Amino acid sequence: MQTESISQLFEIHIEELESWEKRPRKNNFFEIVYVERGSGSQCINQHKFEYNQGNIFFLPPLDCHSFKINEPSKFYFIRFTDHYFLSNDRLADYNAWFDKIAYIIANYNKVPGDIISTERERQFIVNNIKLIYQEYLARDSYSDSIITGAVASILNILARSIEKKYVDHANNTDNRFGEIVRYINTHISDSNKLSIPALADKFGISKTYFSEYFKKQAGQSLAEYILKSKLRLVETKVLHTDLSLKEIAWQLNFTDSSHLARSFKKVYGMTVKEFKNSGQVCGS
Numbered sequence: 001m002q003t004e005s006i007s008q009l010f011e012i013h014i015e016e017l018e019s020w021e022k023r024p025r026k027n028n029f030f031e032i033v034y035v036e037r038g039s040g041s042q043c044i045n046q047h048k049f050e051y052n053q054g055n056i057f058f059l060p061p062l063d064c065h066s067f068k069i070n071e072p073s074k075f076y077f078i079r080f081t082d083h084y085f086l087s088n089d090r091l092a093d094y095n096a097w098f099d100k101i102a103y104i105i106a107n108y109n110k111v112p113g114d115i116i117s118t119e120r121e122r123q124f125i126v127n128n129i130k131l132i133y134q135e136y137l138a139r140d141s142y143s144d145s146i147i148t149g150a151v152a153s154i155l156n157i158l159a160r161s162i163e164k165k166y167v168d169h170a171n172n173t174d175n176r177f178g179e180i181v182r183y184i185n186t187h188i189s190d191s192n193k194l195s196i197p198a199l200a201d202k203f204g205i206s207k208t209y210f211s212e213y214f215k216k217q218a219g220q221s222l223a224e225y226i227l228k229s230k231l232r233l234v235e236t237k238v239l240h241t242d243l244s245l246k247e248i249a250w251q252l253n254f255t256d257s258s259h260l261a262r263s264f265k266k267v268y269g270m271t272v273k274e275f276k277n278s279g280q281v282c283g284s
Contacts, residue, residue: 009084010147012129012136016074020067029079031059032154034129038073042066055114056125058158061240076129080151117161125154176203177217188229189253196222231267234260238276245272 020040035055042051044065051057051067059065061081067073116122128150135143135150163182171178180203187193193202199222200210214222230252237248245257254260264272 010080010151012076012078012133014074014076014133016072017067017069018072020069029061029081032076032078032129032151032158033057033059034076034078034126036074036076038069039071040067040069040073042068051114054122054126056116056122057114058155060236076133078129078132078151084148115158115161115165117164121157121161125157128154174217176205179203180214181218184226185229188226188233189251191253194222194226227263228267230254231264234264234272235275238272 017038033056035051035053037053039050039052041048042057042065044057044059116125132147132150135146163185167178167182169178180199183199183202184194192198196210197207199205200207205213211222214225218225220228233252234248237243237251238245243251245260249255249257249260252260254263261272264275268275270278
């Protein structure tokens, strides 16, 4: 499996293709893809779906993807590494910002494909992609700041769209459950807010019934859900940041790095180091 790299921290390209000659590939960078014209199908981590004019996709690093082009297609590819926002003080607090978009990476595979919620948001993203391309060509003293702000805006909209689809899915069986899921993920590192008494009070559910209610809706206990949600964020931080295991454990309120490591191995059947070395599973 080929892993494609970029030579700079940030690149944007327009490609017009009649066929996809490349084999399925992994990237070592984040990628936003906008389909300005054409149709076909895309495969991301063995999920296949149709693409059409106007679709927008987000690909975290180490995802496996390929295209099958049915009609000649024009793509905008925005590619950047996690270090893009660390350089030149582009964002005052990269770690806080990354935690905000970690929701995208941790939950993206739950809603593969185009995940834009509204046409207003879609047009906003398209306009920003085209603005980024023009600034990338202009390259004056203001361009870097303008590009960085536009990329951050796009990612925040993608995060909101993914959260909405995830919450809407959880609401299919009970209209409170989606909000409970949103609240848990928003406060994932605050154990006091995620206790059964605290959640029961917050959402007006009997304390004695809450555990049964949650397991009925989620198919797993509250403790299992919280742990797995934390570990999805551990995956993201291990693969896409330079944080130590001790720092990640502290951020996510594990007792210590040993507690995190034991929990990870129990759920994934491998050590954190083995997971980092193997990356994402990618079929051919």
